[in-house]
Amino acid sequence: MTPIAKHLIGGEEKKAVLEVLNSGMLVQGPKVKEFEENFAKYIGTKYGIATNNGTTALHAALLASTINSGDEVITTPFTFIATANSILYCNAKPVFADIEPKSFNIDPEQVKEKITSKTKAVLIVHLYGQPCEMGAILDICEDHELKLVEDACQAHGAEYKGKKVGSFGDSGVFSFYPTKNMTTGEGGIITTNDKKIAEKARLIREHGSSAKYSHQILGYNYRMTDISAAIGIEQLKKLDAMNEKRIENAKLLTNGIEKIRGLGPPCVSPNVKHVFNQYTIRVIEGSVFPRDELSAKLNKKCIGTKIYYPLPTHKQKLYQNLGYMDKLPEAERAAKEVLSLPVHPAVSNDDIESIVSSLEAGS
Numbered sequence: 534m535t536p537i538a539k540h541l542i543g544g545e546e547k548k549a550v551l552e553v554l555n556s557g558m559l560v561q562g563p564k565v566k567e568f569e570e571n572f573a574k575y576i577g578t579k580y581g582i583a584t585n586n587g588t589t590a591l592h593a594a595l596l597a598s599t600i601n602s603g604d605e606v607i608t609t610p611f612t613f614i615a616t617a618n619s620i621l622y623c624n625a626k627p628v629f630a631d632i633e634p635k636s637f638n639i640d641p642e643q644v645k646e647k648i649t650s651k652t653k654a655v656l657i658v659h660l661y662g663q664p665c666e667m668g669a670i671l672d673i674c675e676d677h678e679l680k681l682v683e684d685a686c687q688a689h690g691a692e693y694k695g696k697k698v699g700s701f702g703d704s705g706v707f708s709f710y711p712t713k714n715m716t717t718g719e720g721g722i723i724t725t726n727d728k729k730i731a732e733k734a735r736l737i738r739e740h741g742s743s744a745k746y747s748h749q750i751l752g753y754n755y756r757m758t759d760i761s762a763a764i765g766i767e768q769l770k771k772l773d774a775m776n777e778k779r780i781e782n783a784k785l786l787t788n789g790i791e792k793i794r795g796l797g798p799p800c801v802s803p804n805v806k807h808v809f810n811q812y813t814i815r816v817i818e819g820s821v822f823p824r825d826e827l828s829a830k831l832n833k834k835c836i837g838t839k840i841y842y843p844l845p846t847h848k849q850k851l852y853q854n855l856g857y858m859d860k861l862p863e864a865e866r867a868a869k870e871v872l873s874l875p876v877h878p879a880v881s882n883d884d885i886e887s888i889v890s891s892l893e894a895g896s
């Protein structure tokens with residue numbers, strides 16, 4: 534079986550966890566501090582604030598950027614639900630801007646069109662591990678004085694013009710869920726160069742308190758455990774090598790898939806390092822089998838596949854009930870065409886041959 538995702542936990546992680554269990558601190562202790570420092574240094578930001586998952590990191594990052602009730606935050610509809618939901622948690626309004634068909638990422642031109650007097654921030658997603666068009670996005674945010682939060686939950690180590698994502702915006706957010714480029718079990722982190730945002734995010738993480746039992750603002754319990762942080766410290770050391778293997782696997786997959794009629798391999802934008810959290814193809818017109826049939830054929834041959842994402846956020850029941858009536862043709866078309874194939878570091882060259890030949894047989 535070649536699963537669609539697989540975490541790689543080795544002896545180093547196991548040893549580090551045992552050390553924590555034998556120590557006196559299980560939560561928000563020295564390992565969390567060390568992980569925060571190491572991760573922030575890796576991304577190239579001054580501060581790192583670890584949390585218990587990517588969703589809470591998004592929530593805390595938006596709150597730390599003072600997103601409030603009545604504010605509008607422009608975001609992509611083609612992502613995991615947590616992105617837009619984190620805006621709802623702040624009682625603010627997600628406003629959806631359509632995606633660019635080539636990268637699947639938010640289209641800067643569409644962002645511009647959605648700006649109103651209530652727009653406070655832009656929440657972008659570096660989907661599948663590919664950085665957004667940062668030049669254009671930074672210009673828009675600067676021209677309109679908008680805050681920028683990067684959802685980099687799928688893009689640990691991805692770069693735009695040699696600079697790591699998570700270091701462009703007022704803050705960046707990462708998830709360490711097992712399917713991501715590196716894991717801590719559950720976990721998340723906020724990266725920022727802004728001291729105020731870092732301090733506020735720390736307050737929010739810890740029930741609004743900087744000293745024990747003195748509560749300044751409404752906060753939450755979003756703390757990371759030292760068990761998770763110890764895993765993260767070891768995973769971070771392996772991240773570049775794991776990403777290189779993803780990139781190599783993606784190249785081999787594209788070499789094989791390019792020639793197959795009706796299949797569109799992923800496009801890598803100029804100026805970026807795409808770290809392939811997902812390798813996502815389009816099954817387009819001219820393909821002999823419809824997307825879902827092709828997917829079923831691969832599954833029968835023990836090749837895991839997944840559709841990220843079958844329904845854009847604005848079409849989800851929750852958002853329909855909130856009255857969203859947007860027509861976002863590119864996101865809606867992508868949801869019908871995309872298919873993700875195994876690309877993670879445990880995928881071997883033999884696996885790739887069998888994926889490609891199964892796709893050939895299927896077309």
Ligand SMILES: *Cc1c(COP(=O)(O)O)cnc(C)c1O
Nearest residue numbers: 586587588613615686687708710
């Ligand atoms: C995984 C993910 C999240 C949420 O992270 P969790 O750790 O699962 O809460 C948010 N946004 C995107 C784009 C993700 O892929």
